Amino acid sequence: MKKIEEPDFGIVTDTIKKVMDFEPEHYKLKPLRRRIKARMRRLGIDDYQEYSILLMKDKEEVERLKRVLTINLTRFFRNREVFRVLEKEILPTLTNPSIWSAGCADGAEAYSLSILCHKLNMDCSIIGTDIDSEVIEKAKNGIYKKISLIEIDPEIKKRYFIREGLDYRLINEIRSSVKFENLDLKSIAFKMAFDLTICRNVLIYLNKAFQEQTLLRFYEALKPGGYLILGKIESLAGSAKEVFKPYDIRNRIYAKN
Ligand SMILES: C[S@@+](CC[C@H](N)C(=O)[O-])C[C@H]1O[C@@H](n2cnc3c(N)ncnc32)[C@H](O)[C@@H]1O
Known part of the structure; x- marks a missing residue:
């Protein structure tokens, strides 16, 4: 698979701001990018623009991405x-x-x-x-x-x-x-x-x-x-x-x- 080009990363973060209640600029960049890329790889997408278009029209993908970005791992009496x-x-x-x-x-x-x-x-x-x-x-x-x-x-x-x-x-x-x-x-x-x-x-x-x-x-x-x-x-x-x-x-x- 082709390497995902970085200059376009802003396209996807702008789209995220439009389609979900999540503000990428408040989060650490590296883990954020890693998680978005992981989602894209699973879908066989190697272009931020293409992934942004998908996010604009696919509510389920928006939900899936949000779950990946927020990481809900927890348990009773953790530590x-x-x-x-x-x-x-x-x-x-x-x-x-x-x-x-x-x-x-x-x-x-x-x-x-x-x-x-x-x-x-x-x-x-x-x-x-x-x-x-x-x-x-x-x-x-x-x-x-x-x-x-x-x-x-x-x-x-x-x-x-x-x-x-x-x-x-x-x-x-x-x-x-x-x-x-x-x-x-x-x-x-x-x-x-x-x-x-x-x-x-x-x-x-x-x-x-x-x-x-x-x-x-x-x-x-x-x-x-x-x-x-x-x-x-x-x-x-x-x-x-x-x-x-x-x-x-x-x-x-x-x-x-
Ligand atoms: C790893 S869980 C931690 C759960 C629990 N506090 C624990 O330590 O077991 C992180 C949680 O923070 C939430 N979270 C991330 N960014 C947030 C934000 N800006 N406002 C409120 N919750 C947020 C995520 O949705 C996720 O459920």
Whole structure:
């Protein structure tokens, strides 16, 4: 197959902006290009112009590309150590906490927090948001494949899930405790609303400028002293380093200054 010419890359990113609710300029260029090319190769297309024309007329391809670009990989209690610190150290210090799982994918992270609050007998209000409307619908359904539960403690699995054939359904009490919304991080304007914001494995896909802008939005959205949790390989960017202080650096937990 002919090598995809790079100067035309702008054609496809312009088209993406027109046909989907996704702004390529907020994302890191290399992974973005790699993913778009992978989609094109699968379709046997080696020309950005041709792929752009396809995107203009094929809604299903738009959805497929969006799924590839947003990467929805997640699972319950992902990186369990963070949830251990939350359960033992952080949640017990909060009263009726309000919690935001930003970039929540299919909701496993938001529901993991709801399960912890339930275990601790705490009332909480939790919202999960994501740019991808399809995963938000999945989150609302609360039905998961076995693979989503691989990090879960067997006791929790037994208490909070009902087996349905090959799937696992969350009990209603947990399912109804979390609200989900389809939201792009760029348009979020919460003010001092949360005790805890968890945004893991989302910033890594964003370019530095948008990372910084997003982190400052998280700062605005947190109540004084509120906590921010990032993914294992993520860290604070730019001026956000000055407005948060580390609480548990190994687990990427920060507190609002
Ligand atoms: C790898 S998943 C992370 C899920 C979960 N936080 C975790 O760590 O298990 C990344 C999620 O970020 C979402 N995302 C990417 N860009 C976004 C944006 N601009 N606004 C909101 N969500 C976004 C994707 O749709 C995807 O569901």
